Amino acid sequence: MANWKVIGGIAAGVFILGGIGSAMEDKDSTTSNDAGTAATSAATPTATVGATASASPDDKAAGPSTKADVEKKAVPEFVGMGLQSAQDAAQEAGFYGLASHDSLGRGRMQAFDRNWKVCSQSVAAGRTVSTDTELDFGAVKLDETCPAKDRTAPTAAGGKMPDFKGQSVKAARAALDSGTSITVADASADDRFVLIESNWKVCTQTPKAGTGLNGQPVEFGAVKFGEPCP
Template sequence: MDPYAPVPPPPPSPPLVARPWWRRPVFVVVGVLLVFGGGLLFFGDPSGEPGRVPGEAKGGGRPVGSPSSVAATGTPSVTSTPVGPPRLVGKVLKEAREVAAGAGYDVVTHDASEKNAGQWDADGWKVCFQTAAGQRGGERPVLDLGVVRVDAPCPGADGEEIPWPSMPGVAGTDFFEAEEMLEAVGVRKVRPESVYTDVTLPADPSTWRVCFQEPAPGRRIENPQYATAYLKLAPPDAGCPDAPYARLRPEPTS
Protein backbone atom coordinates (compact mmCIF):
# COMPACT_ATOMS: atom_id res chain seq x y z
CA MET A 1 0.00 0.00 0.00
CA ASP A 2 1.22 3.39 -0.84
CA PRO A 3 1.81 5.27 2.46
CA TYR A 4 1.52 8.49 0.65
CA ALA A 5 -1.87 7.79 -0.81
CA PRO A 6 -4.38 10.50 0.02
CA VAL A 7 -6.76 9.90 3.10
CA PRO A 8 -10.41 9.85 2.14
CA PRO A 9 -12.54 12.53 3.83
CA PRO A 10 -14.77 11.52 6.86
CA PRO A 11 -18.39 10.69 6.17
CA PRO A 12 -20.71 13.60 6.55
CA SER A 13 -22.57 14.06 9.97
CA PRO A 14 -26.26 13.18 10.05
CA PRO A 15 -28.49 16.17 9.68
CA LEU A 16 -29.78 17.83 12.98
CA VAL A 17 -33.41 17.08 13.74
CA ALA A 18 -35.35 19.94 15.43
CA ARG A 19 -36.79 19.03 18.94
CA PRO A 20 -40.54 19.60 19.32
CA TRP A 21 -41.33 22.86 21.18
CA TRP A 22 -43.18 21.10 24.00
CA ARG A 23 -40.06 19.06 24.86
CA ARG A 24 -37.80 22.05 25.28
CA PRO A 25 -36.59 22.54 28.97
CA VAL A 26 -38.05 26.01 29.44
CA PHE A 27 -41.53 24.84 28.44
CA VAL A 28 -41.25 21.76 30.65
CA VAL A 29 -40.49 23.92 33.73
CA VAL A 30 -43.31 26.33 32.97
CA GLY A 31 -45.70 23.44 32.49
CA VAL A 32 -44.81 21.88 35.85
CA LEU A 33 -45.37 25.20 37.64
CA LEU A 34 -48.74 25.68 35.97
CA VAL A 35 -49.86 22.19 36.90
CA PHE A 36 -48.75 22.63 40.54
CA GLY A 37 -50.37 26.07 40.86
CA GLY A 38 -53.60 24.83 39.34
CA GLY A 39 -53.68 21.98 41.81
CA LEU A 40 -53.40 24.41 44.73
CA LEU A 41 -56.23 26.54 43.41
CA PHE A 42 -58.47 23.58 42.73
CA PHE A 43 -57.71 21.31 45.69
CA GLY A 44 -56.71 23.95 48.25
CA ASP A 45 -53.87 24.06 50.75
CA PRO A 46 -52.26 20.63 51.30
CA SER A 47 -52.60 21.26 55.09
CA GLY A 48 -56.10 19.83 54.86
CA GLU A 49 -58.35 22.92 54.63
CA PRO A 50 -59.59 23.55 51.07
CA GLY A 51 -59.71 27.11 49.91
CA ARG A 52 -57.54 28.49 52.75
CA VAL A 53 -55.17 31.23 51.72
CA PRO A 54 -51.56 30.43 52.66
CA GLY A 55 -50.64 32.17 55.89
CA GLU A 56 -54.25 32.43 57.05
CA ALA A 57 -55.02 30.95 60.48
CA LYS A 58 -57.33 27.94 60.68
CA GLY A 59 -60.99 28.67 61.16
CA GLY A 60 -60.88 31.98 59.32
CA GLY A 61 -58.93 33.67 62.13
CA ARG A 62 -56.21 36.26 61.92
CA PRO A 63 -53.25 35.58 59.58
CA VAL A 64 -50.25 34.05 61.24
CA GLY A 65 -48.06 36.71 62.77
CA SER A 66 -50.77 39.43 62.83
CA PRO A 67 -51.30 41.41 66.10
CA SER A 68 -54.10 40.35 68.43
CA SER A 69 -56.04 42.17 71.16
CA VAL A 70 -55.85 39.08 73.39
CA ALA A 71 -52.87 38.78 75.70
CA ALA A 72 -50.39 35.93 75.44
CA THR A 73 -52.25 34.07 78.20
CA GLY A 74 -55.45 34.06 76.10
CA THR A 75 -57.38 36.18 78.63
CA PRO A 76 -58.72 39.59 77.51
CA SER A 77 -57.59 42.49 79.66
CA VAL A 78 -60.11 43.60 82.34
CA THR A 79 -60.89 47.29 82.69
CA SER A 80 -61.68 48.88 86.05
CA THR A 81 -63.79 51.66 84.56
CA PRO A 82 -67.36 51.51 86.02
CA VAL A 83 -70.09 50.86 83.49
CA GLY A 84 -72.86 52.29 85.67
CA PRO A 85 -73.80 52.67 89.34
CA PRO A 86 -75.25 49.55 90.98
CA ARG A 87 -78.73 49.63 92.53
CA LEU A 88 -78.16 49.82 96.30
CA VAL A 89 -81.55 50.99 97.63
CA GLY A 90 -83.00 48.43 100.04
CA LYS A 91 -79.67 46.79 100.86
CA VAL A 92 -78.05 46.71 104.29
CA LEU A 93 -75.25 49.27 104.38
CA LYS A 94 -72.49 46.69 104.80
CA GLU A 95 -73.59 44.81 101.68
CA ALA A 96 -74.13 48.07 99.77
CA ARG A 97 -70.54 49.12 100.40
CA GLU A 98 -69.22 45.78 99.17
CA VAL A 99 -71.34 45.89 96.00
CA ALA A 100 -70.31 49.48 95.27
CA ALA A 101 -66.62 48.71 95.73
CA GLY A 102 -66.89 45.73 93.39
CA ALA A 103 -68.47 47.95 90.74
CA GLY A 104 -65.68 50.56 91.01
CA TYR A 105 -67.40 53.10 93.29
CA ASP A 106 -66.59 54.67 96.64
CA VAL A 107 -69.38 55.39 99.15
CA VAL A 108 -70.27 58.17 101.58
CA THR A 109 -73.33 57.95 103.87
CA HIS A 110 -75.67 60.20 105.82
CA ASP A 111 -78.77 59.83 108.00
CA ALA A 112 -81.76 60.01 105.65
CA SER A 113 -84.11 61.17 108.45
CA GLU A 114 -84.41 64.61 110.02
CA LYS A 115 -81.79 63.53 112.57
CA ASN A 116 -78.02 63.38 112.15
CA ALA A 117 -77.08 60.04 113.67
CA GLY A 118 -73.74 58.46 112.83
CA GLN A 119 -73.56 55.13 111.02
CA TRP A 120 -70.98 53.38 113.17
CA ASP A 121 -72.52 49.89 112.71
CA ALA A 122 -72.91 49.09 109.02
CA ASP A 123 -75.08 46.04 109.80
CA GLY A 124 -77.69 48.19 111.54
CA TRP A 125 -78.51 50.55 108.64
CA LYS A 126 -80.23 50.16 105.28
CA VAL A 127 -80.13 52.29 102.12
CA CYS A 128 -83.17 54.42 101.27
CA PHE A 129 -81.66 56.86 98.74
CA GLN A 130 -78.59 57.04 96.51
CA THR A 131 -77.18 59.88 94.42
CA ALA A 132 -73.98 60.48 92.49
CA ALA A 133 -71.42 62.57 94.37
CA GLY A 134 -68.75 63.26 91.76
CA GLN A 135 -65.27 61.81 92.11
CA ARG A 136 -62.90 61.60 95.04
CA GLY A 137 -59.53 63.06 94.18
CA GLY A 138 -60.27 62.76 90.48
CA GLU A 139 -60.17 58.97 90.70
CA ARG A 140 -63.08 56.62 91.49
CA PRO A 141 -66.67 57.95 91.32
CA VAL A 142 -68.55 58.35 94.60
CA LEU A 143 -72.13 57.43 95.60
CA ASP A 144 -73.86 59.29 98.44
CA LEU A 145 -76.22 56.96 100.33
CA GLY A 146 -79.09 58.14 102.56
CA VAL A 147 -79.65 55.47 105.23
CA VAL A 148 -81.95 54.72 108.18
CA ARG A 149 -81.96 52.03 110.85
CA VAL A 150 -82.86 48.60 109.46
CA ASP A 151 -86.08 48.43 111.51
CA ALA A 152 -87.28 51.88 110.45
CA PRO A 153 -89.38 52.71 107.37
CA CYS A 154 -87.79 54.98 104.77
CA PRO A 155 -88.98 58.61 104.78
CA GLY A 156 -90.90 59.94 101.80
CA ALA A 157 -87.93 62.10 100.80
CA ASP A 158 -84.32 62.36 101.89
CA GLY A 159 -84.15 64.36 105.13
CA GLU A 160 -87.81 64.04 106.14
CA GLU A 161 -89.17 62.48 109.34
CA ILE A 162 -89.44 58.72 109.52
CA PRO A 163 -93.12 57.75 109.10
CA TRP A 164 -93.51 55.71 112.26
CA PRO A 165 -96.95 54.06 112.67
CA SER A 166 -99.63 55.28 115.04
CA MET A 167 -101.19 53.24 117.84
CA PRO A 168 -104.45 51.70 116.61
CA GLY A 169 -107.59 51.94 118.74
CA VAL A 170 -108.32 48.45 120.04
CA ALA A 171 -110.79 49.26 122.83
CA GLY A 172 -114.05 47.37 122.37
CA THR A 173 -112.45 44.43 120.53
CA ASP A 174 -111.62 41.09 122.08
CA PHE A 175 -108.04 40.37 123.03
CA PHE A 176 -107.41 38.04 120.06
CA GLU A 177 -108.40 40.73 117.53
CA ALA A 178 -106.47 43.40 119.42
CA GLU A 179 -103.27 41.37 119.17
CA GLU A 180 -103.66 41.07 115.40
CA MET A 181 -104.20 44.84 115.01
CA LEU A 182 -101.10 45.61 117.09
CA GLU A 183 -98.97 43.09 115.24
CA ALA A 184 -99.95 44.72 111.94
CA VAL A 185 -98.18 47.96 112.97
CA GLY A 186 -95.12 46.18 114.36
CA VAL A 187 -95.95 46.02 118.06
CA ARG A 188 -94.68 42.67 119.30
CA LYS A 189 -95.12 42.96 123.06
CA VAL A 190 -98.66 42.99 124.45
CA ARG A 191 -99.33 42.76 128.18
CA PRO A 192 -102.94 41.97 129.18
CA GLU A 193 -104.31 42.80 132.66
CA SER A 194 -107.68 42.42 134.29
CA VAL A 195 -109.50 45.72 134.51
CA TYR A 196 -111.06 44.55 137.78
CA THR A 197 -108.93 44.12 140.87
CA ASP A 198 -111.17 41.36 142.19
CA VAL A 199 -111.20 39.27 138.98
CA THR A 200 -108.26 37.12 138.00
CA LEU A 201 -107.19 37.04 134.37
CA PRO A 202 -107.38 33.50 132.91
CA ALA A 203 -104.50 31.77 131.16
CA ASP A 204 -106.22 32.34 127.80
CA PRO A 205 -107.96 35.72 127.76
CA SER A 206 -108.59 35.70 123.97
CA THR A 207 -112.35 36.23 124.41
CA TRP A 208 -112.05 39.00 127.00
CA ARG A 209 -112.89 42.52 125.86
CA VAL A 210 -110.42 45.42 125.81
CA CYS A 211 -111.60 48.32 127.97
CA PHE A 212 -108.48 50.54 128.12
CA GLN A 213 -105.17 50.71 126.33
CA GLU A 214 -101.77 52.34 126.67
CA PRO A 215 -100.31 53.94 124.54
CA ALA A 216 -103.44 55.86 123.66
CA PRO A 217 -104.97 55.53 120.17
CA GLY A 218 -103.31 57.69 117.52
CA ARG A 219 -100.07 58.08 119.42
CA ARG A 220 -96.93 57.82 117.26
CA ILE A 221 -95.03 54.62 118.03
CA GLU A 222 -91.31 55.03 117.44
CA ASN A 223 -89.54 51.70 117.01
CA PRO A 224 -92.74 49.66 117.53
CA GLN A 225 -90.74 46.43 117.66
CA TYR A 226 -89.53 47.55 121.08
CA ALA A 227 -92.78 49.08 122.31
CA THR A 228 -95.14 47.42 124.80
CA ALA A 229 -98.93 47.76 124.65
CA TYR A 230 -100.79 47.49 127.97
CA LEU A 231 -104.41 46.35 127.65
CA LYS A 232 -107.03 46.28 130.43
CA LEU A 233 -109.54 43.48 129.86
CA ALA A 234 -113.00 42.68 131.19
CA PRO A 235 -114.67 39.25 131.25
CA PRO A 236 -117.08 38.50 128.39
CA ASP A 237 -120.06 38.56 130.78
CA ALA A 238 -119.15 41.88 132.40
CA GLY A 239 -119.10 45.43 131.15
CA CYS A 240 -116.21 47.88 131.30
CA PRO A 241 -115.91 50.16 134.37
CA ASP A 242 -115.47 53.90 134.20
CA ALA A 243 -111.79 53.63 135.13
CA PRO A 244 -109.18 50.88 135.50
CA TYR A 245 -108.60 49.05 138.76
CA ALA A 246 -112.25 49.03 139.77
CA ARG A 247 -114.05 46.19 141.53
CA LEU A 248 -116.57 44.03 139.73
CA ARG A 249 -118.29 43.16 143.00
CA PRO A 250 -118.39 45.97 145.50
CA GLU A 251 -117.25 45.08 148.97
CA PRO A 252 -120.15 44.49 151.35
CA THR A 253 -120.82 47.34 153.67
CA SER A 254 -120.96 46.69 157.39
Protein backbone atom coordinates (compact mmCIF):
# COMPACT_ATOMS: atom_id res chain seq x y z
CA MET A 1 0.00 0.00 0.00
CA ALA A 2 2.88 2.35 0.67
CA ASN A 3 4.13 1.96 -2.87
CA TRP A 4 0.74 2.91 -4.28
CA LYS A 5 0.71 6.07 -2.14
CA VAL A 6 4.10 7.05 -3.52
CA ILE A 7 3.00 6.37 -7.09
CA GLY A 8 -0.22 8.36 -6.52
CA GLY A 9 1.72 11.28 -5.09
CA ILE A 10 4.09 11.29 -8.01
CA ALA A 11 1.21 11.19 -10.49
CA ALA A 12 -0.53 14.09 -8.73
CA GLY A 13 2.66 16.12 -8.80
CA VAL A 14 3.11 15.49 -12.51
CA PHE A 15 -0.48 16.55 -13.12
CA ILE A 16 0.00 19.79 -11.15
CA LEU A 17 3.26 20.62 -12.94
CA GLY A 18 1.61 19.95 -16.25
CA GLY A 19 -1.20 22.33 -15.38
CA ILE A 20 1.23 25.04 -14.36
CA GLY A 21 3.22 24.61 -17.61
CA SER A 22 0.05 24.80 -19.68
CA ALA A 23 -1.02 27.96 -17.92
CA MET A 24 2.37 29.55 -18.53
CA GLU A 25 2.21 28.62 -22.22
CA ASP A 26 -1.25 30.22 -22.47
CA LYS A 27 0.07 33.39 -20.84
CA ASP A 28 3.12 33.50 -23.14
CA SER A 29 0.85 32.98 -26.16
CA THR A 30 -1.44 35.80 -25.05
CA THR A 31 1.53 38.12 -24.48
CA SER A 32 2.96 37.21 -27.87
CA ASN A 33 -0.37 37.90 -29.57
CA ASP A 34 -0.71 41.26 -27.79
CA ALA A 35 2.80 42.30 -28.84
CA GLY A 36 2.09 41.33 -32.44
CA THR A 37 -1.11 43.32 -32.44
CA ALA A 38 0.70 46.40 -31.01
CA ALA A 39 3.47 46.10 -33.61
CA THR A 40 0.92 45.85 -36.40
CA SER A 41 -0.91 48.91 -35.07
CA ALA A 42 2.31 50.93 -34.86
CA ALA A 43 3.29 49.98 -38.40
CA THR A 44 -0.07 51.06 -39.81
CA PRO A 45 -0.45 54.91 -39.84
CA THR A 46 -3.75 56.31 -38.70
CA ALA A 47 -5.50 59.11 -40.55
CA THR A 48 -5.66 62.50 -38.82
CA VAL A 49 -9.14 63.92 -38.74
CA GLY A 50 -9.38 67.02 -40.88
CA ALA A 51 -5.78 66.75 -42.20
CA THR A 52 -6.89 66.77 -45.81
CA ALA A 53 -9.78 69.19 -45.38
CA SER A 54 -9.67 72.13 -47.78
CA ALA A 55 -10.99 75.66 -47.27
CA SER A 56 -14.53 76.13 -48.34
CA PRO A 57 -15.52 78.90 -50.79
CA ASP A 58 -17.07 80.77 -47.87
CA ASP A 59 -13.73 80.72 -45.97
CA LYS A 60 -11.91 82.19 -49.00
CA ALA A 61 -14.48 84.87 -49.50
CA ALA A 62 -14.17 85.95 -45.86
CA GLY A 63 -10.50 87.05 -46.28
CA PRO A 64 -9.49 90.75 -46.02
CA SER A 65 -9.69 92.92 -49.12
CA THR A 66 -6.39 93.78 -50.81
CA LYS A 67 -7.06 97.51 -51.11
CA ALA A 68 -9.00 99.76 -48.79
CA ASP A 69 -11.66 101.93 -50.25
CA VAL A 70 -10.67 105.59 -50.55
CA GLU A 71 -12.80 108.70 -50.74
CA LYS A 72 -12.53 111.79 -52.88
CA LYS A 73 -12.46 115.12 -51.10
CA ALA A 74 -11.67 118.75 -51.80
CA VAL A 75 -8.20 119.76 -50.66
CA PRO A 76 -8.25 122.53 -48.03
CA GLU A 77 -6.16 125.72 -48.20
CA PHE A 78 -2.94 125.27 -46.24
CA VAL A 79 -0.77 128.17 -47.43
CA GLY A 80 0.00 130.59 -44.60
CA MET A 81 -0.51 128.01 -41.87
CA GLY A 82 2.21 126.71 -39.59
CA LEU A 83 3.52 123.43 -40.97
CA GLN A 84 2.43 121.40 -37.93
CA SER A 85 -1.06 122.93 -38.02
CA ALA A 86 -1.31 122.26 -41.75
CA GLN A 87 -0.39 118.62 -41.26
CA ASP A 88 -2.93 118.23 -38.46
CA ALA A 89 -5.66 119.82 -40.60
CA ALA A 90 -4.79 117.60 -43.55
CA GLN A 91 -5.14 114.48 -41.44
CA GLU A 92 -8.45 115.67 -40.02
CA ALA A 93 -9.66 116.07 -43.61
CA GLY A 94 -8.63 112.49 -44.38
CA PHE A 95 -5.28 113.06 -46.11
CA TYR A 96 -2.52 111.05 -44.43
CA GLY A 97 0.15 110.94 -47.14
CA LEU A 98 2.11 114.09 -46.24
CA ALA A 99 5.55 115.43 -47.20
CA SER A 100 7.37 118.77 -46.98
CA HIS A 101 10.39 120.47 -48.50
CA ASP A 102 12.44 123.66 -48.22
CA SER A 103 10.83 126.33 -50.44
CA LEU A 104 14.12 128.25 -50.61
CA GLY A 105 15.85 125.28 -52.25
CA ARG A 106 18.48 124.93 -49.54
CA GLY A 107 17.67 121.32 -48.84
CA ARG A 108 16.97 121.83 -45.15
CA MET A 109 15.02 119.23 -43.22
CA GLN A 110 11.87 120.23 -41.37
CA ALA A 111 12.99 118.66 -38.11
CA PHE A 112 10.66 120.76 -35.92
CA ASP A 113 7.47 121.38 -37.89
CA ARG A 114 6.28 124.12 -35.53
CA ASN A 115 9.27 126.26 -36.60
CA TRP A 116 8.14 126.28 -40.25
CA LYS A 117 5.27 127.82 -42.21
CA VAL A 118 3.63 126.69 -45.44
CA CYS A 119 4.42 128.64 -48.62
CA SER A 120 3.02 126.25 -51.22
CA GLN A 121 1.10 123.01 -51.58
CA SER A 122 1.42 120.41 -54.32
CA VAL A 123 -2.35 120.12 -54.84
CA ALA A 124 -4.24 123.39 -55.23
CA ALA A 125 -6.87 124.26 -52.63
CA GLY A 126 -10.38 123.32 -53.70
CA ARG A 127 -9.31 120.56 -56.07
CA THR A 128 -11.10 117.25 -55.47
CA VAL A 129 -8.75 114.28 -55.31
CA SER A 130 -8.54 110.84 -53.75
CA THR A 131 -7.65 110.91 -50.07
CA ASP A 132 -4.66 108.64 -50.75
CA THR A 133 -3.03 111.45 -52.78
CA GLU A 134 0.24 112.69 -51.25
CA LEU A 135 0.26 116.36 -50.27
CA ASP A 136 3.69 118.03 -50.37
CA PHE A 137 4.12 121.34 -48.54
CA GLY A 138 6.80 123.86 -49.48
CA ALA A 139 7.89 125.67 -46.32
CA VAL A 140 10.30 128.22 -44.86
CA LYS A 141 11.20 129.04 -41.27
CA LEU A 142 8.89 131.39 -39.37
CA ASP A 143 11.23 134.38 -39.63
CA GLU A 144 11.79 133.96 -43.38
CA THR A 145 9.82 135.34 -46.34
CA CYS A 146 8.16 132.92 -48.72
CA PRO A 147 9.57 133.11 -52.26
CA ALA A 148 7.21 133.93 -55.12
CA LYS A 149 7.90 130.40 -56.39
CA ASP A 150 9.62 127.42 -54.84
CA ARG A 151 13.31 127.49 -55.69
CA THR A 152 15.18 124.47 -56.95
CA ALA A 153 18.90 123.95 -57.44
CA PRO A 154 20.18 123.82 -61.03
CA THR A 155 21.03 120.39 -62.38
CA ALA A 156 24.09 119.17 -64.23
CA ALA A 157 21.98 118.22 -67.25
CA GLY A 158 23.98 117.89 -70.46
CA GLY A 159 27.18 117.19 -68.57
CA LYS A 160 27.91 120.88 -67.92
CA MET A 161 28.89 122.51 -64.64
CA PRO A 162 25.91 124.58 -63.40
CA ASP A 163 26.19 128.05 -61.90
CA PHE A 164 25.84 127.35 -58.18
CA LYS A 165 26.54 130.87 -56.89
CA GLY A 166 23.98 131.77 -54.23
CA GLN A 167 22.83 128.15 -53.89
CA SER A 168 23.30 126.18 -50.69
CA VAL A 169 26.33 123.93 -50.60
CA LYS A 170 24.02 121.02 -49.79
CA ALA A 171 21.90 121.64 -52.90
CA ALA A 172 25.02 122.03 -55.06
CA ARG A 173 26.43 118.76 -53.80
CA ALA A 174 23.14 116.95 -54.45
CA ALA A 175 23.03 118.29 -58.04
CA LEU A 176 26.38 116.72 -58.93
CA ASP A 177 27.15 113.06 -59.49
CA SER A 178 27.39 111.18 -56.19
CA GLY A 179 30.91 110.09 -57.04
CA THR A 180 32.22 113.64 -57.50
CA SER A 181 35.13 114.67 -55.26
CA ILE A 182 34.06 117.95 -53.62
CA THR A 183 36.04 120.33 -51.39
CA VAL A 184 34.30 123.12 -49.49
CA ALA A 185 36.14 125.98 -47.76
CA ASP A 186 35.12 129.13 -45.91
CA ALA A 187 35.35 131.97 -48.43
CA SER A 188 35.79 134.52 -45.64
CA ALA A 189 39.02 135.15 -43.74
CA ASP A 190 37.66 133.33 -40.68
CA ASP A 191 38.68 129.87 -41.92
CA ARG A 192 35.63 128.20 -40.35
CA PHE A 193 34.59 124.60 -40.78
CA VAL A 194 31.59 124.11 -43.08
CA LEU A 195 29.54 121.72 -40.96
CA ILE A 196 25.86 122.10 -41.87
CA GLU A 197 26.02 122.64 -45.62
CA SER A 198 22.39 123.77 -45.94
CA ASN A 199 23.36 126.86 -43.90
CA TRP A 200 26.14 127.86 -46.31
CA LYS A 201 25.86 129.45 -49.77
CA VAL A 202 28.27 129.11 -52.68
CA CYS A 203 30.38 132.18 -53.51
CA THR A 204 33.01 130.67 -55.79
CA GLN A 205 33.28 127.46 -57.73
CA THR A 206 35.88 125.55 -59.70
CA PRO A 207 35.41 124.58 -62.48
CA LYS A 208 33.41 127.56 -63.66
CA ALA A 209 29.84 127.36 -64.91
CA GLY A 210 29.49 125.81 -68.36
CA THR A 211 32.62 123.67 -68.11
CA GLY A 212 32.19 120.09 -69.26
CA LEU A 213 32.11 117.60 -66.40
CA ASN A 214 34.31 114.56 -66.86
CA GLY A 215 34.83 113.45 -63.27
CA GLN A 216 37.21 116.23 -62.26
CA PRO A 217 37.23 117.41 -58.59
CA VAL A 218 35.01 120.38 -57.66
CA GLU A 219 35.85 123.16 -55.20
CA PHE A 220 33.43 125.56 -53.52
CA GLY A 221 34.11 128.69 -51.50
CA ALA A 222 31.15 129.53 -49.26
CA VAL A 223 29.83 131.80 -46.49
CA LYS A 224 26.83 131.45 -44.23
CA PHE A 225 23.47 132.66 -45.48
CA GLY A 226 22.97 136.27 -44.43
CA GLU A 227 26.64 137.06 -44.97
CA PRO A 228 27.96 138.81 -48.10
CA CYS A 229 30.34 136.94 -50.39
CA PRO A 230 33.83 138.53 -50.27
